[in-house]
Amino acid sequence: MGLALVLALIVAPEDADQGISQRIFYIHVPIALTAYFCFGLGALKALLLLWRGDERYDLESYVAIHQGTIFGALTLITGAIWAKASWGVWWTWSSNQLVLFLVLFLFYCAYFMLRFSLEDGPRRARSSAVYALFGVALIPVSFLAIRLAEDFIHPTVFTREGPQMSGSMFATFVVSWGAVTLLAYLLYRVELAGKRLDADLRELREALQ
Amino acid sequence: MSWSQEELVAAAYAVVFVFVLVYVAIIAAKLARLQREAAELVELTRAKGRDDS
Numbered sequence: 001m002g003l004a005l006v007l008a009l010i011v012a013p014e015d016a017d018q019g020i021s022q023r024i025f026y027i028h029v030p031i032a033l034t035a036y037f038c039f040g041l042g043a044l045k046a047l048l049l050l051w052r053g054d055e056r057y058d059l060e061s062y063v064a065i066h067q068g069t070i071f072g073a074l075t076l077i078t079g080a081i082w083a084k085a086s087w088g089v090w091w092t093w094s095s096n097q098l099v100l101f102l103v104l105f106l107f108y109c110a111y112f113m114l115r116f117s118l119e120d121g122p123r124r125a126r127s128s129a130v131y132a133l134f135g136v137a138l139i140p141v142s143f144l145a146i147r148l149a150e151d152f153i154h155p156t157v158f159t160r161e162g163p164q165m166s167g168s169m170f171a172t173f174v175v176s177w178g179a180v181t182l183l184a185y186l187l188y189r190v191e192l193a194g195k196r197l198d199a200d201l202r203e204l205r206e207a208l209q
Numbered sequence: 210m211s212w213s214q215e216e217l218v219a220a221a222y223a224v225v226f227v228f229v230l231v232y233v234a235i236i237a238a239k240l241a242r243l244q245r246e247a248a249e250l251v252e253l254t255r256a257k258g259r260d261d262s
Contacts, residue, residue, distance in 0.1 A: 005222070009218075009222070019214055020214045020215060020218055021214045021217060021218060023218050024217070024218055024221045027221060027222060027225055028221070031225070070228065070232065073228075074224070074225055074228055077221075077224050078221045078224060078225065081217050081220050081221040081224070082217075082221065084212065084217055085212075085214050085217040085218070183229070187232065187236075190236055191236065194236060194239050194240060194243065197243050198239075198243060201243060201246050201247060201250060204250055205246075205250060205253075208250065208253050208254060208257065
């Protein structure tokens, strides 16, 4: 993370078009990609739960979606700050990319409402898994909206011709992406270990009393 | 209120830093609670062992 910060804030050259505000790109885009990845991982674990019936996938799916929601909130906040710097507004409803990401984020926020409105058990695990799987359909739509959009307000950096940036900018982006992915993975493992330990202790307490 | 470009870049990175810091603090508090619970259970198990013998 330290290396990524040094590269993003000091080493990477300033963008000729956007100036210093382009440096938000190195944190905003890796966080957005990580949010998509976490939602996708949550859906994959949900599919495994429905397919194999192993209840450990329920907790893994829940933690992945929780991580995705945290990174999704950060995507919206850093995106709003970048929008203010580049377009002069915090938010614009005319950009399909922004609106679709907000829909994806709110969809997964509702996942928690569904999950905590049901009694703990196999029914809750299955209902949550089905909901998580429905949400995964929104990921490619949200991801591709930037290319399908007609407003062109949101910049397209990665095209079929490759990344539209210099080599050092791309290297900075790759390091930042790696750092954010590693951070997400560590947070996922720690949260999952905590939840499992919590469940084990609860079971042990019930057995002892 | 008008924001300079530098302030907005700093704000974007600061928001991420604060989010991660809060998340780590929540996880640390939870681990401390689990540690206390585990210690209580160890005590409960020892007391049960004494009662049984």
